[in-house]
Amino acid sequence: ADAKENMPGTWSVAANFSKATSVITGIKEVLGNNAKILYAKGSNLTEDSVLEQHSTMFGKTLNRDNRTEKELMDEALNIAGQADVIVFAGGEAAEMSGEASSRTNIEVPEVQRRLLDALLKTGKPVVLVLFTGRPLALSWEQNNVPAILNVWFGGSEAGYAVADVLFGDVNPSGKLTATFPQNVGQVPIYYAHKNTGRPLPEGKWFQKFRSNYLDVSNDPLYPFGYGLSYTKFTYGELKLSSSNLTGNQTLTASVDVTNSGNMDGKEVVQLYIRDIVGSVTRPVKELKGFQKIELKAGETKTVRFEITPEDLKFYNYDLNYDWEPGEFMIMIGTNSQDVKQSRIQWVK
Template sequence: TYTLPYKAAVDAGAASIMASFNEVDGIPATGSKWLMTEVLRNQWGFKGFVVTDYTGIPEMIAHGMGDLQTVSALAMNAGIDMDMVGEGFLGTLKKSLAEKKVSINEINRACRLVLQAKYKLGLFTDPYKFCDPARAEKEVFNAENRQIAREISAESFVLLKNKNNVLPLKKSGTIGLIGPLADNTANMYGTWSVAALFDKSVTVLQGLKNALGNDAKILTARGSNFLADSVAEHRYVNVHNPTYKRDTRSEEEMIKEALKVADKSDVIIATMGEGSEFTGEASSVTDIQIPETQKNLLKALAKTGKPVVLVLFTGRPLALKWEEENIPAILNVWFPGSEAGNSIADVLFGKVNPSGKLSATFPQNVGQVPLYYAHKNTGRPLAEGKWFEKFRSNYLDVSNDPLYPFGFGLSYTTFNYSDVKLSANTLTKGKSITASVTLSNTGKYDGKEVVQLYIRDLVGSITRPVKELKGFQKVSLKAGESKTISFNISENDLKFYNSDLKFVAEPGDFQVFIGTNSRDAKAASFSLK
């Protein structure tokens, strides 16, 4: 389940690997010889060096693996080459060598691999190769790189809803820009942006101004803070950047001001969601809805009857059932980065047609979590098209369906998929077959579509997922244009680790799905002989 992307990275030439914090079969990964040596080096042929995560070695003490000397020796013998910050190697290896708890060969191996990496990077020739202030002044935040950042962020946005084609917006009339993220430089980047140049980020307000010029009027109101609790807000929002300032007015006062702006506006852009440090490391939550104080504002804006576009900032899947039922347009922008405002304006006004797809399933509520497309069946799966059946796997209060499935994302145009065509109905070991569809842009806008390929193994020696993503292609089509999109399917696409941990493809029947997301796809069948 988890190793395949890392194996692909090794095959592609990754020069270093970081050990994870978690344990595998009761042994922390940092001390797992099976993982770091048997799998990574012996099976995969990895030739680079392995580094711990931050203080990964001393953290094994809390796992109950021994004192610093013991866990440092454990890591060295497992195949760890570099100790990041923990200082276990620095402080204990000499003693462990004398006590024969580690060998000089293991120490030499680690030193050799680290030195080889420095040599390949050119650091013996020029130790300060990447520390050139003149180069940094020319390259950091230059116009070319900012343009690329703008394009990349716009490509990542996911259009979740667009009832009655509210989007793209017209560059005319009066636009009400409301929400705690409307003019907020500090929270455009997302977590772990501790070295970001916050004062240079383009806010949503600035991006709208840049796009509109004098073509339309913009009215603004903050409307709410991130959280109702001032202490919690300060603790979570200002982790790395203290520039965010809380509005000290009451929730009622702020909503009242926002409604005055809404009353004078033709359309409302509501910028809401999470702050940069609400997600990421050490930022787990048990409630994955938009924070209540922001949701109260959104409900008040919806009651005005004006068209509302929710520009959603988030670093995690959120439960947006109320928003889906009551807000006409929802654009998920994640955390767009330094060019946030410009890229958001590009999509809102149609300069860029959104084409992003969800890389995680969005549930109806937190009680459905964990929820993912590649799940396994139970012995009593709910029949397709059913909401509830007694003695089946379902809920009493909500359907099994996600709010937005994995791979979901709308466009300003529409796409039509033909039935799936297979070059053959039988795949012979060592050979391949081709699965193809004709994709047509049936709307009024040029656009990009991510065509997704899924496969289901119908019978296996161990239970198999109901569907697995095996490929995708991002395709550009002019309005009215059609293209044939093909995927090559080989025996390798059908392999999995069986109960003996052997990577095998088992003969039998398979289904192939091609479509716009993991739920909405056309199917065909083939067999592996």
């Protein structure tokens, strides 16, 4: 929370760290005299001092504390006992990702998780402000922490932006540009994967001799395109201008999106297409378009996508960029997993 040097992230060689704004500074300046801000370091980045040294290179220090884990935790719990809400800023340091910064364990460091667990046991509301340069395995956090704000490494002014979102001055509307796994064993995991010879039926978990795991489902923890808001968006049924098209016709796909919550907000409506059968294997879905719309509480808007054969093209076996006639799945939704879908036939 008090590490302004880490805010710009890795490969920020031209950044002036002295002018960056930390989370704690951003919160204090945004709130002013409207609240009392208490702070404790809580824990070091990791128990391993050498790992922390390797993760805080190029002046991006976290000012490692020489006190024991218990001393740091006791101080944090004492401060938390005086607070109404706990904001836990944790996760990765700036140089834990980027060039020559691979990790075999992509969970939040255990020393941080132990502190987070202790803070949760106070019964106070806890918000995890998560710094990360990669998709992390956050199954424990998802199951235990009531609110997670993923802030990546947003740059020198990010401290103010984090505070604006935390206190509701800005309603978050960001969507993930990568897939977050349940655990490291699912990696590589991505939404546009190719099908397998024995795919698992959608919505199922374990079937013998199918492409699946024994211990977890095939689903990601957070799919590509995922993101929450302080309001709720409801999608109507997918409407298509036609289910049978020929040549260079245009298909219009539309859906009604309603802000069914109590706060104005923005939503990113996403269009995906699947080419069911191709001369070469095709992904199970591909992002083909998106629109960001703003809706007042209770408002409904119709979002339309115009689809042409240009959206169906791919590089075939002869490396020609072309499309092939056949059956396609049209999908619109709030992320790559939660979609409304319908099949069409498109011939040349």
